[in-house]
Amino acid sequence: MFVVLFGLLALSCLPLSVLGVLEDRDAHMYRVNIYLPPKEGRDENADILEIKTKLAGLTDIKVLLSFKELGNSMVILVLRVDKACNWPQLTSFLARKGYEVKVTPVYYCSDVARELGLNMTRDFYDTVLEDDEDLVLGTQIFHVKDLTTAEYDEVLRQMFVRDMGILKAGQRAACFRTLAGLPVEVIHFAPVGQKKMEAIAEILHAPGNFDFEILRIQQLDRYTGGCE
Known part of the structure; x- marks a missing residue:
């Protein structure tokens, strides 16, 4: 579940000339879906509040938008990663918690x-x-x-x-x-x-x-x- 995120970390540290064409200029913006699968002993409320606290403390990763899907244990983020090699401050936290994570590069409509x-x-x-x-x-x-x-x-x-x-x-x-x-x-x-x-x-x-x-x-x- 977490391979996509770490792959993007490596990709984001490459220069633009390697990443490709001009349309890739905003490849440092990402949609991140964080799913909290059911688990014995898991306190969903506490976990989501902990995610909120973690997001508030990030450096060089700007949270543009942050939501929770109603009726589902899914947190949906849009992040701007100004220094892509600072991903580990978030990814290590998510990996330690055992969440399912999907990361998708995005750019402005x-x-x-x-x-x-x-x-x-x-x-x-x-x-x-x-x-x-x-x-x-x-x-x-x-x-x-x-x-x-x-x-x-x-x-x-x-x-x-x-x-x-x-x-x-x-x-x-x-x-x-x-x-x-x-x-x-x-x-x-x-x-x-x-x-x-x-x-x-x-x-x-x-x-x-x-x-x-x-x-x-x-x-x-x-x-x-x-x-x-």
Whole structure:
């Protein structure tokens, strides 16, 4: 379970010329899923509160976003690792605790949108979602199938065009793309309410070949170990 994380540690210590093309420039941002599997004697509340304490004490690793999946023992993080070789201060802790960990490099959706020809500044999406209690994580996976490169790029471009309209109408969201090949995976973290669910419905019914998954999440700072 932990091989991915240590592999990324080694990869992150390589110079950019080794890592690859310019699109890899934000390879020091990561989505980290930490799953606490059931175990005799395990106190889930105490473990999650200990994770919160550990995150607060990290140096050269900035926690951009931190959530807990509602109804599941999963902590979801987006980290910026300014000095990648400082990973062990977190990885050694997670390994010692015996958690299941998945690490995925990500970069900003706004960078993707600009590469597709849209006029979108990096601050168009939120980088923090501090004040909202009701949140979702939405994951879109865009399948290639029989599309040409130009057609596939246009599907992604239209998704960002819809995003721009939704955000200009008052919706807020943080957005990242998985740093990988195909199919493209895009993740949104967004506050929801009765009216804002209409924006999600618009995404669900949008044209295009993609899978869409929604998880209910809460700010990790709001997790106090009580009943959900």
